[in-house]
Amino acid sequence: MSVKVEKLENNLVKLEITIEAEKFEEGLEKAYFRNAKYFNVPGFRKGKAPRSVVEKHYGESILYEDAFNIIVPDIYEEAIAENNIEAVSHPEIDITQMEKGKDLIFTATVTVKPEVKLGKYKGIKIEKKEYPVTEEEIEKELNEMADKNSRIITGDENTVLEKGNTAVIDFEGFVDDKAFDGGKGENYSLEIGSNTFIPGFEDQLIGLKAGEETDVNVTFPENYFSTELAGKPAVFKVKVNEIKIKELPAIDDEFVKDVSEFDTLDELKADIKKRLEEENAKKAKYEMEEEAIKAVCEKAEVEIPHVMIHNEIDGYIQDMEQRLSYQGMKLETYLQLMGKTLADVESEYHERAEVNVKTKLVLEAIFNAENIEITDKDIEDKIRDIAESYGSAGPNVEELVKNPTDQMKEYVKEELKYDLAVKFIMDNIK
Secondary structure, eight states: OEEEEEEOSTTEEEEEEEEOHHHHHHHHHHHHHHHGGGOOOTTSOTTOSOHHHHHHHHOGGGGHHHHHHHHHHHHHHHHHHHTTOOBOSOOEEEEEEOOTTSOEEEEEEEEBOOOOBOOOOSSOOOOOOOOOOOHHHHHHHHHHHHHHTOEEEEOOTTOOOOTTOEEEEEEEEEETTEEEEEEEEEEEEEETTSOOSSTTTGGGGTTOOTTOEEEEEEEOOTTOSOTTTTTOEEEEEEEEEEEEEEEOOOOSHHHHHHHSSOSSHHHHHHHHHHHHHHHHHHHHHHHHHHHHHHHHHHHOBOOOOHHHHHHHHHHHHHHHHHHHHHTTOOHHHHHHHHTOOHHHHHHHHHHHHHHHHHHHHHHHHHHHHTTOOOOHHHHHHHHHHHHHHTGGGSOOHHHHHHSOOHHHHHHHHHHHHHHHHHHHHHHTOO
């Protein structure tokens, strides 16, 4: 094999690859044995005709395409590796010569990772961020714990529906005095103030008692998923069947003993404060990193190939499809409900994808410029973090750390490039 490399404009590289005639002959022979059973030649049982007869009957080029596909992928990968080409797209192939008994010659034009011209990335000035824990935050946590340990009681005939109560209702909606599909429900539990229904619906139920009925007048939002109802006024006939009240426990030492490993309210508050301080410290660290990275990227210059942005967007959409599948929904159905096309979603993701691609390129350039090394401990710690993030449902942490797959190690090394570049930036900020 011989390779000639030509750099083109717009981050393109053209490789002219020549494969010896003997190697192409090996590919033809493999192609024949793979496909022999499909050839039907008069005078021979199906699949039993010799290769020379097959080529004479079907034409000498019958095996060319399969032979090409058999030998070229590995040779192409070898060629870009030997020439240190970081391809970010599939190659466009143009066959120059493909003939039995002769060298196979073709060109492969591929988009490569662009060169980054770094600006200032040492001594970046950013504002130090701190988020002290307030008493209000601690009280909010305590109230949420009380809410999770509340009990639901059913109100009597004198109970008046208030915000925070749950109303068990029957309802039916009408537009232009006609009932519409999906606008009817029975014994539906609606928490007042949850904003689950159309704006204004829940507020009009406040003050009712069990057994009472009312007409609720609302207008569907202009961006409502059903175009037939969007922007139209509607009347819902509603009957309140039941009112359920959330009864919260008193937040005292006895409550603390019931819901935690602590004995006193002061101990629990101290623990909540410590946890919130850790969370706030992480938040501050993340925001400072984001600010520093943004500043570094703004000072860097790079021409991003469209294919890299397209690949990033594809990744987002694949993630979306996976998340939707967990909910039992297909992407097509979701897009219909949202009144969007796939092109709309791709357009919405474009700016985010461009920023992410540039960020990765810049961080990788800093990693290389500073000759940052990845240690075995770095890899082990990163794998441990990933494994622990899955929680009890994930893989065995120690087993994964001791015996990571090659694919896992390569993924971790790639992520560590960005992590260590960010650490370098933050170690050198002002």
